[in-house]
Amino acid sequence: MNETATLPELDFDPYASENLLDPYPMHEAVREAGPVVKLRPYPTLVACGRHEQVHAVLNDHANFISGAGVGLANFNLETPFRPKSLILEADPPLHTQTRTVLSRILSPKAVMQIRATFAAVADQMVERCVEEGDICGIHDLAQIYPLKVFPDAVGVEEDGRENLLIYGDLIFNSMGPHNALLAKAAERMGPVTEWIMAHCQREHLRPGGFGDQIYQAADAGEISHEQAPLLVRSFLSAGVDTTINGLGNALYALAQHAEQYAKLHADPALARPAFEEALRWESTAQTFFRTAARDTEITGVPVLENTKVLCLLASANRDPRKWPEPDRYDIERRPSGHMAFGSGIHGCVGQAVARLEGEVVLTALAKRVKRIEITGPHTRRLNNTLRALETLPLRLIPA
Amino acid sequence: MPTIHFIQADGSRRELETPEGASVMQVATGAGLQGIVGECGGSAMCATCHVYVDDAWAGQLPAPLSNELEMLECTASERLPTSRLSCQIKMTAALDGIVLRLPATQQ
Numbered sequence: 001m002n003e004t005a006t007l008p009e010l011d012f013d014p015y016a017s018e019n020l021l022d023p024y025p026m027h028e029a030v031r032e033a034g035p036v037v038k039l040r041p042y043p044t045l046v047a048c049g050r051h052e053q054v055h056a057v058l059n060d061h062a063n064f065i066s067g068a069g070v071g072l073a074n075f076n077l078e079t080p081f082r083p084k085s086l087i088l089e090a091d092p093p094l095h096t097q098t099r100t101v102l103s104r105i106l107s108p109k110a111v112m113q114i115r116a117t118f119a120a121v122a123d124q125m126v127e128r129c130v131e132e133g134d135i136c137g138i139h140d141l142a143q144i145y146p147l148k149v150f151p152d153a154v155g156v157e158e159d160g161r162e163n164l165l166i167y168g169d170l171i172f173n174s175m176g177p178h179n180a181l182l183a184k185a186a187e188r189m190g191p192v193t194e195w196i197m198a199h200c201q202r203e204h205l206r207p208g209g210f211g212d213q214i215y216q217a218a219d220a221g222e223i224s225h226e227q228a229p230l231l232v233r234s235f236l237s238a239g240v241d242t243t244i245n246g247l248g249n250a251l252y253a254l255a256q257h258a259e260q261y262a263k264l265h266a267d268p269a270l271a272r273p274a275f276e277e278a279l280r281w282e283s284t285a286q287t288f289f290r291t292a293a294r295d296t297e298i299t300g301v302p303v304l305e306n307t308k309v310l311c312l313l314a315s316a317n318r319d320p321r322k323w324p325e326p327d328r329y330d331i332e333r334r335p336s337g338h339m340a341f342g343s344g345i346h347g348c349v350g351q352a353v354a355r356l357e358g359e360v361v362l363t364a365l366a367k368r369v370k371r372i373e374i375t376g377p378h379t380r381r382l383n384n385t386l387r388a389l390e391t392l393p394l395r396l397i398p399a
Numbered sequence: 400m401p402t403i404h405f406i407q408a409d410g411s412r413r414e415l416e417t418p419e420g421a422s423v424m425q426v427a428t429g430a431g432l433q434g435i436v437g438e439c440g441g442s443a444m445c446a447t448c449h450v451y452v453d454d455a456w457a458g459q460l461p462a463p464l465s466n467e468l469e470m471l472e473c474t475a476s477e478r479l480p481t482s483r484l485s486c487q488i489k490m491t492a493a494l495d496g497i498v499l500r501l502p503a504t505q506q
Contacts, residue, residue, distance in 0.1 A: 100465070100466075103444070103469065104469065107469070107470070107473050108470075109472060109473040272506075276438070334431070336428045336436070336438060337440040341442075343442055344442060347440075347442035347444055349444075351444055352444070352445065355438070
């Protein structure tokens, strides 16, 4: 079989700085070239940029597996740099077992229990920002909020939480090529891996927190005690950097669109849809991969066994075939079906927590802040997987 | 094309025609129907596409899988024996005419 040779070929490198800084021209070119394309710099993969194909791949977990890695590396051919995740980089039946435990701990019902605490912290932090007036939207709000509430909920001590940022940066860089971004992230690791693994142990986790609940599931025999620390690790790697950038991107979207912020200020009940639309418009996780488990197809396009399939989530979220005026940030849109959390059995298991964080922070802002002004140019923190801001200078005008 | 009859909590009704194979949630959100949110996009992760299946139709649906059952414990409105997540109901010709009642709230 050699059908993939007939696919459209493009020269784009998704990991080149210019495409990480501004991915949207590349996304449009990929979408318009065809439903499945090849990228010359990475001859072993095929890429999907349209919503239909991204959705199809992510919802066909039998043919497009995660166990061979959800980044560029193919674990059938190279050794993963860390022990494989028991949920992200796993397939049924193992995945079903671990997912059941995590989805119960992070279910909408469980999220109801943490809602009041998360909202109170959001109110306090927004209040402090309003008093400051001139803030960095990233360092003074988007970063400190998830770094406070989520490790609190997991049950991780306060000291050393900056290690979670270094770890998250490495994990999401590791899903790309062995480039300078990954090398730099790896250099910063030093004793961080040790800190992370120590904080996955039961004695470091507050009884009753999400982390401890993993160990309770092990006590109950649902998972093994050897699996428990690796599942706690999933909280620590996937639960911080993602929401930080989700919040940062939402602040960016609202600051760039004064008329949308005015609508939110007039009706704070729009906070949740405003966050949701920001996830669509400026997706935190830009990409995830699957691996073809056998010779198969994507909506009729043949794909050979062991091919890595690059799903451009952020591109699917701006596919004009799915979304009218996709480049417009519109908080009254109903963006159900966006791919920012992925889709199918590997859809983000923490999405109820992420939405809660987005909702309560934007609600607090909507109530306390009349207008958000941009006071200087923003800067980006380049990462192989995440769309991240480094700085976002803002002035909050109190209501 | 099969038709779905939606009855809102206030008693108002709306009919939608659906392509076969689409989920009820997809059809409802695509048509802008109020009362179904479908926040997670169909991954059975949010319990905001909750519907009550009319008694006459309840027995004709495949039984819910474990992930749907788990999520049905998280609905914002009361869970009834006929409660389902509409993202998990795939429309087929056999379901032409199905009647679904919407709960008062999804969140």
